[in-house]
Structures are given as C-alpha cells and as structure tokens.
Amino acid sequence: MELYEIAFAGELVPGAQPELVKANLAKLFQADAQRMALLFSGRKIVIKSNLDEATAEKYRSTLARAGAIAIVQALEAVVEEIELAPPPAAPAPVVTAVAAVVPDSVGFKPLKVAPRDEYMAAFIDVEAPDFGVAPIGVDLQDARPAAQPPAVDFSQFSLAPVGSDMGQATSNAQAVAPDTSHLSLQ
Incomplete structure (x- = not known):
C-alpha cells in the first residue's frame, strides 16, 4: 500500500x-x-x-x-537493511549430562547439570533441587500449630441486668402543641 x-x-x-x-x-x-x-x-x-x-x-x-x-x-518505502551475524565457526561439543547426586539434609537431591553449550557453561556451578512429583492425595503444605487465641483480660467489664437503663439520655420535656386557633376550614 x-x-x-x-x-x-x-x-x-x-x-x-x-x-x-x-x-x-x-x-x-x-x-x-x-x-x-x-x-x-x-x-x-x-x-x-x-x-x-x-x-x-x-x-x-x-x-x-x-x-x-x-x-x-x-512517500518512498523505507527498506531497512539488516546485517546478519556470522554463523558460529564450529558447533560446541555436546556433553551428556552426568549428575552427581548427593542427598541433602532436607530430603532434596541437588541436581548438577553439565553445560550443553557456551551459554550454559556460565551456570555450571548452579545447584537446583531435583523436585519430584508427589503422589495423589499427599498434603504438600507444611504442618502448622493451631492458632492460639489472644489473652485478653475482661475482668474490668460487667453485664447489667436485663431491662436496666444503659445510660441513654431520656427526654423529660413534653412537646408543646402549636396554637392553631387562628386557622379555620372553609
């Protein structure tokens, strides 16, 4: 277009x-x-x-x-020329992964991975736990103790008997009816 x-x-x-x-x-x-x-x-x-x-x-x-x-x-269509990077000289030798498995105190087995290329060689000393898949129905959440209710002192409070006055302000003033003697209906 x-x-x-x-x-x-x-x-x-x-x-x-x-x-x-x-x-x-x-x-x-x-x-x-x-x-x-x-x-x-x-x-x-x-x-x-x-x-x-x-x-x-x-x-x-x-x-x-x-x-x-x-x-x-x-407008002239602008064609951007991109210079491609040269291909790698020779493919890196492929090393098969041989992992030394040493059990951890928690039960995880650290996984050692051999690098597959130059980029992955930077991660040779990284230890990652070898997580497995748990069987169906197993609870994976760590057990926690039941929550303890807070210790609150209610000794300073008391209950009033049923029907007692709780201190509401009562109005003793009687409402005065307005004077309507000057009004009439026709």
Whole structure:
C-alpha cells in the first residue's frame, strides 16, 4: 500500500484573496497567528504524513476549497537493511549430562547439570533441587500449630441486668402543641 504526505508551501489557488485564504486555513486548522505566519512563510510545511490515497485526496480537496494549493507526494518505502551475524565457526561439543547426586539434609537431591553449550557453561556451578512429583492425595503444605487465641483480660467489664437503663439520655420535656386557633376550614 502506497502512503502519501500532504504539504503546503504558501501557494494559493488562482484568483484567491490571501486574507480570505489565511482566515479559512486558520479556521480549518484551528491555528493562531504565529502558526499561520509559519504556514505562509514560503517554506514547504508537511501538514500530514502516512496517509492512504483516498485520505490524501480528501485533504487536497479540502485545502483547495479553502483556497490553498496542497502538495501531495508519495512517500518512498523505507527498506531497512539488516546485517546478519556470522554463523558460529564450529558447533560446541555436546556433553551428556552426568549428575552427581548427593542427598541433602532436607530430603532434596541437588541436581548438577553439565553445560550443553557456551551459554550454559556460565551456570555450571548452579545447584537446583531435583523436585519430584508427589503422589495423589499427599498434603504438600507444611504442618502448622493451631492458632492460639489472644489473652485478653475482661475482668474490668460487667453485664447489667436485663431491662436496666444503659445510660441513654431520656427526654423529660413534653412537646408543646402549636396554637392553631387562628386557622379555620372553609
């Protein structure tokens, strides 16, 4: 798919008034006076890039209706050349893994692995436990003692008898009925 860019170099459609074209473009691009001065400086200013053909034509026709001549240019496809690394001179000798298994005090057997290539040679002294697969139904969680409840002293608290006053504030003031003698129904 070919891509295009839209540019403007300050050229106007024949017979267009410069002030009217500037006002149209300022409204179209929502640009201030400084940007409009840059747009009409005479230099080629790229407005939009990486457009398909239909979108580029829309931009061109919109700018033409505003009174400006747009420059539509096809973008050249950039082909990036990559230099490949040379192949290795000779394959590294393959060493079969012979592990010396010495039982650990926890029950794990450390696994010693022989390097298969130069990269793995950096990990020759790494010891990794040889974890196996547990049989079905075996509990793998370590046993923990039951949680002990906290020791809290409740001796300072007591219970009140049923129906006793718990210290709520009571209101002794009787509500006074408002005077409605001046109201009447018709």
